């Protein structure tokens with residue numbers, strides 16, 4: 232455990248300082264108890280010999296003073312340590328996360344990261360401070376007492392050693408049971424969290440179906456969690472009783488041995504009293520160890536979760552990265568890629584080219600690999616084989632910062648910060664002038680949205696942009712791309728139904744993006760108008776390129792693209808009929 236903590240905090244000076252102070256206190260306490268032997272020996276006799284007790288009493292007073300000083304020094308170190316350790320670890324985690332490929336940020340990983348950075352880091356640091364001290368005291372104090380007892384009476388000392396051995400066996404058993412229960416409970420808690428998120432997200436659907444309070448699956452998961460908890464508590468009780476039984480039986484055995492030694496005249500009354508006090512101070516901290524097992528286990532789990540985050544593989548960095556690209560040319564040459572953990576390639580031998588000044592529409596059935604193409608261009612993941620060049624440079628040779636500066640992504644679900652519309656736009660170019668903002672808004676057809684909003688540019692968009700419709704949020708994202716002057720824009724057109732105004736505006740905005748002769752626009756297209764306006768279409772199927780050409784060429788061949796176009800057109804007409 233100490234080694235793991237040292238790995239988490241490569242500069243463990245704070246912890247080492249705190250723990251050495253606590254260790255010194257524990258050893259000092261044990262040694263002070265040892266002074267009881269000569270003191271009682273001098274005092275508990277028919278004619279007390281105060282003179283021979285005096286030096287020990289002086290030594291005891293000096294020791295008590297030193298103990299007090301250590302406590303005064305250790306307290307503030309402890310308070311400071313928890314905060315400082317959490318801050319150090321948070322910084323380390325955030326530095327590491329900044330080097331991870333964007334593909335790592337799945338919903339599950341984001342949830343783990345949020346939990347790691349907030350709860351786990353804070354708790355692990357707090358526990359390292361609050362649990363570390365008592366664990367040191369509960370092990371070092373009994374060890375010192377045993378050493379001191381050996382100097383007084385070897386028979387009692389040996390018995391204490393035997394009790395310690397038995398107790399450590401019972402403790403390991405309790406720790407094992409607690410670990411198993413904790414893992415099961417954690418698994419059940421993750422299931423509950425997953426279903427709770429689902430419950431929140433699916434509220435509109437659930438209410439419509441009359442299940443607002445949850446689905447039978449949710450109730451089953453909650454029941455499983457309760458059962459796991461009950462079973463875990465029941466299982467953890469037995470080793471707890473075994474351990475406390477060992478400690479209590481140990482005390483009875485010590486009492487019996489001391490009584491036997493006293494009655495047989497092998498030790499004096501004074502020594503018997505001193506040995507009893509030593510045995511009590513040996514057993515009491517030993518007894519506390521069982522209460523620390525659960526906390527230690529919790530700390531171990533938190534540390535494991537933090538270690539897992541720190542172990543996430545970073546994006547390989549080229550030794551001498553290319554810091555600029557000449558053009559926004561994008562080229563795939565026999566690219567094959569399988570997602571980490573995936574069982575089949577998402578793209579197989581894909582070759583395609585998207586040139587600056589053109590708009591390429593990616594089409595294909597669900598799961599054909601359209602999103603994967605865009606993710607690979609932005610280097611969310613590295614390809615397995617083939618070559619992916621941006622501006623003629625292998626993306627793996629490009630400085631990741633430069634690549635992301637050149638690229639803007641317009642996701643289907645655009646995330647906006649709970650801030651004004653102006654600040655959400657400025658994120659792309661903080662120093663943009665008003666003219667630049669207005670121009671980008673015009674090109675993205677955002678200007679008409681801003682005009683309608685009660686406070687214009689100063690209107691707050693609400694949490695995640697909830698004040699705006701999906702189509703309006705996409706217009707903000709397109710305006711951001713223009714403002715950023717990104718030379719490669721990757722758009723995942725909204726596949727859900729948009730009102731006719733938003734639909735026309737987004738089609739126009741995407742067309743405006745493509746007007747720049749230096750810009751390469753790649754759109755995962757879901758609308759006939761976008762398909763018709765594209766210069767070039769790449770039709771994917773099962774991770775392979777099925778067809779390429781201009782929309783007119785592909786329509787005339789009557790292949791997959793023509794089929795998809797007809798489907799899109801039919802869906803649109805249904806919607807229009809539905810609105811009418």
Ligand SMILES: Nc1ncnc2c1ncn2[C@@H]1O[C@H](COP(=O)(O)OP(=O)(O)OP(=O)(O)O)[C@@H](O)[C@H]1O
Pocket residue numbers: 570571572573576577595596597598599600601602603604
């Ligand atoms: N994060 C991921 N991990 C593992 N497999 C994935 C992941 N994302 C996508 N896939 C798989 O890769 C393949 C291609 O998916 P991709 O999302 O690129 O398809 P798509 O054409 O964009 O589909 P859609 O139109 O439904 O968004 C699919 O088989 C999909 O299941």
